[in-house]
Amino acid sequence: MTLQQKVPVTPPAARSRKKSVVPWGLGTALAALLFFVVALIAPQVLATHDPYALDLANSLQPPSLAHWFGTDESGRDLYSRVIWGTRESLLIGIGATAASLTIALILGSLAALAGKYVAGTVNRVIEVLFAFPTLLLALLLVAVIGPSAFSQVFAVGVGTSPGYARMIRGQILTAKNSGYVEAATALGHSRGRILRSHIIPNAIRPLVAIIALSVGQSIVWASSLAFLGLGVAPPSPEWGALLDAGRLYITQAPWLTVIPGLVIVALAIAATTLGKHIQASLEKGEK
Amino acid sequence: MTLTSSNKPVADAATTAAADAQASAARRASRNRLLARRIGEKLVGAVIVLWGAATAAFLAQAALPGDRATVILNTRAGQAIQRTPEELAQINEQYGLLNPLVVQYFDYIRALLTGNLGMSYQQYRPVATIILEQIGPTLVLTLTAIGLSWLIMVVWIILTAGRGPKLSSFGAIVDTTTAGLPHYWLAILLLLVFSLSLGWFPVISGSSPAGLLLPALTLAIPLAGFMSQATRTEFENSLEQPFVLTARMRGMSDLGVRLHHVLRHSVLPAVTLSGWALGATISGAVVVETVFSRAGIGRVLVTAVSTQDLPIVTGVVVLIAALYVVANLIVDLVYVLIDPRLKNS
Numbered sequence: 001m002t003l004q005q006k007v008p009v010t011p012p013a014a015r016s017r018k019k020s021v022v023p024w025g026l027g028t029a030l031a032a033l034l035f036f037v038v039a040l041i042a043p044q045v046l047a048t049h050d051p052y053a054l055d056l057a058n059s060l061q062p063p064s065l066a067h068w069f070g071t072d073e074s075g076r077d078l079y080s081r082v083i084w085g086t087r088e089s090l091l092i093g094i095g096a097t098a099a100s101l102t103i104a105l106i107l108g109s110l111a112a113l114a115g116k117y118v119a120g121t122v123n124r125v126i127e128v129l130f131a132f133p134t135l136l137l138a139l140l141l142v143a144v145i146g147p148s149a150f151s152q153v154f155a156v157g158v159g160t161s162p163g164y165a166r167m168i169r170g171q172i173l174t175a176k177n178s179g180y181v182e183a184a185t186a187l188g189h190s191r192g193r194i195l196r197s198h199i200i201p202n203a204i205r206p207l208v209a210i211i212a213l214s215v216g217q218s219i220v221w222a223s224s225l226a227f228l229g230l231g232v233a234p235p236s237p238e239w240g241a242l243l244d245a246g247r248l249y250i251t252q253a254p255w256l257t258v259i260p261g262l263v264i265v266a267l268a269i270a271a272t273t274l275g276k277h278i279q280a281s282l283e284k285g286e287k
Numbered sequence: 288m289t290l291t292s293s294n295k296p297v298a299d300a301a302t303t304a305a306a307d308a309q310a311s312a313a314r315r316a317s318r319n320r321l322l323a324r325r326i327g328e329k330l331v332g333a334v335i336v337l338w339g340a341a342t343a344a345f346l347a348q349a350a351l352p353g354d355r356a357t358v359i360l361n362t363r364a365g366q367a368i369q370r371t372p373e374e375l376a377q378i379n380e381q382y383g384l385l386n387p388l389v390v391q392y393f394d395y396i397r398a399l400l401t402g403n404l405g406m407s408y409q410q411y412r413p414v415a416t417i418i419l420e421q422i423g424p425t426l427v428l429t430l431t432a433i434g435l436s437w438l439i440m441v442v443w444i445i446l447t448a449g450r451g452p453k454l455s456s457f458g459a460i461v462d463t464t465t466a467g468l469p470h471y472w473l474a475i476l477l478l479l480v481f482s483l484s485l486g487w488f489p490v491i492s493g494s495s496p497a498g499l500l501l502p503a504l505t506l507a508i509p510l511a512g513f514m515s516q517a518t519r520t521e522f523e524n525s526l527e528q529p530f531v532l533t534a535r536m537r538g539m540s541d542l543g544v545r546l547h548h549v550l551r552h553s554v555l556p557a558v559t560l561s562g563w564a565l566g567a568t569i570s571g572a573v574v575v576e577t578v579f580s581r582a583g584i585g586r587v588l589v590t591a592v593s594t595q596d597l598p599i600v601t602g603v604v605v606l607i608a609a610l611y612v613v614a615n616l617i618v619d620l621v622y623v624l625i626d627p628r629l630k631n632s
Contacts (some may be wrong), residue, residue: 018333020594026459034618054525103527109479124335127332127336127339128336128337128339128340128343128608129343131336131337131566131608131611131613132340132343132566132604132608132611133566133567133569133570133607134567134570135570135571135573135574136566136570136573136588136603136604136607136608137587137604139573139589139592139600139604140344140347140601140604141347142592143347143591143592143595143597143600144347144350144351144595144597145352146460146462146595150598163362190570215468216467218530220467220469223469223471224469224470224574225460227574227577228573228574228577228589228592228593229469229589229593230592230593239417243463243471244435250475250478250479251483251490254475254483257471257472257475258472258479261469261471261472261475262472262488264469264472265467265468265469268467269463269464269467270594272463272467273463278461281560
């Protein structure tokens with residue numbers, strides 16, 4: 001297998017075909033994310049009702065002009081609850097991402113940069129963690145520490161970390177074996193300087209994209225835990241808790257689960273689109 | 288890497304056979320040695336990962352906060368109360384909780400090796416028995432789902448990949464969207480549309496074959512999206528390879544080229560994902576079984592997590608980690624068999 005044959009002759013027309021992230025997609029994603037950020041900072045601006053106000057006369061109403069997303073079993077306005085739940089849901093996602101990437105950075109850089117034995121051991125640890133599917137690792141941790149918002153953050157953070165640890169290890173190894181590091185070594189630069197000015201910046205840059213991707217994924221995982229009744233408890237308007245509460249009314253009031261689910265999907269897709277766009281523009285910058 | 292392998296992409300298996308004939312015997316012997324060593328390394332790696340998974344499971348049990356004998360009794364009773372020393376002594380005796388941690392660890396590993404996953408705190412029964420009773424429906428569900436996802440992925444890729452900018456980017460957007468769909472949400476949508484509105488499928492799946500399709504579809508759609516993402520890029524690159532042009536010049540139809548040549552070269556990333564996919568679908572099964580009220584290991588696990596019945600939780604998790612490791616071994620072997628470039632190297 002020689003190098004030459006691996007490079008396909010690509011006509012210019014085919015190149016442009018590969019642009020999968022279209023500008024309007026990015027625009028929509030940014031608008032959606034902006035909406036969620038406003039809901040996080042100032043929910044009262046967007047909410048139409050008090051998220052906790054009971055109105056038993058209007059319980060389980062389908063979506064209407066008065067109640068955009070309908071009402072729950074106690075007559076609370078679902079739209080306002082979704083808006084007020086944004087803060088906790090996003091913070092759980094961001095917290096889980098922070099936990100996940102911290103663990104991944106430690107494991108990944110040890111596996112790539114430490115001495116032979118430490119690196120070998122850490123590599124095995126990553127492999128072992130990777131053998132546990134994300135949700136199952138999270139469930140194992142929830143079983144030990146009990147269900148709560150904190151355990152959601154912790155469990156999802158640990159559960160998603162092995163994949164990122166692998167990725168970071170790969171990034172660092174690529175940087176470490178690259179031509180510019182070889183050149184810096186030849187110039188007699190110290191190990192610390194090479195690490196600081198070459199390896200770390202090049203390995204860290206792709207993480208910007210990963211953060212966006214991971215926040216969306218973490219919210220999906222955290223909401224899966226909550227859906228199973230293993231997250232924040234129901235009276236809270238946290239999105240997972242909304243799902244958990246709505247699950248009892250799937251037949252009479254499907255909007256109670258479908259709409260919060262849709263919101264979570266919208267956020268996840270928006271975050272993924274943004275992440276992919278950042279990834280693509282970083283890759284383009286490298287060429 | 289000799290002459291034969293350097294013109295590999297142009298030629299197909301049939302044409303290289305002649306060139307290979309002379310040197311084949313000696314090469315086959317050395318290739319078998321290499322293969323055996325590679326398989327040996329994989330096996331050792333798998334055993335180490337399994338041991339690590341078992342250790343993690345043991346640590347999880349040991350890390351349970353509070354006095355373990357009290358926790359076990361309270362889990363059984365479903366209420367948290369103060370226990371008398373006599374009660375605690377009996378539990379400590381039964382589970383060997385007063386032994387040093389190292390001794391407990393070796394007891395645990397030794398028991399695992401004989402297939403003993405411990406006793407459920409709540410059900411007074413061996414965990415292995417509970418799992419064996421429930422694993423069947425879950426395996427049927429996950430394997431059906433993986434099969435379905437391959438079917439969906441192949442059809443979708445053949446139809447949309449490399450078909451001009453509009454259709455291709457539409458295909459890619461659908462891939463990304465479906466790959467990110469949470470299982471619970473998709474499950475609810477399918478349940479609402481096909482069971483409650485149209486009445487085509489039972490609302491409560493139980494373990495009936497009619498109830499299998501919707502749960503399997505729930506697991507298959509996101510997985511198909513995931514695999515399509517990986518396959519699409521490869522597929523579109525392969526379409527530009529010289530061997531595609533050759534095949535077209537021989538007068539092969541577009542569909543034929545896609546099915547016979549391009550697909551074969553582009554499914555490798557998806558095959559690599561299959562081991563991971565097994566774990567991911569079992570994860571998903573936890574959610575799907577809950578939504579569709581389907582019997583299986585997932586529901587056992589959810590109940591055990593909420594009652595903190597740790598031996599069941601760790602038993603299931605270790606078993607699934609083991610399945611993952613075995614699946615990956617198989618994938619590695621299939622990989623060698625399927626990749627036309629690896630065949631003669």
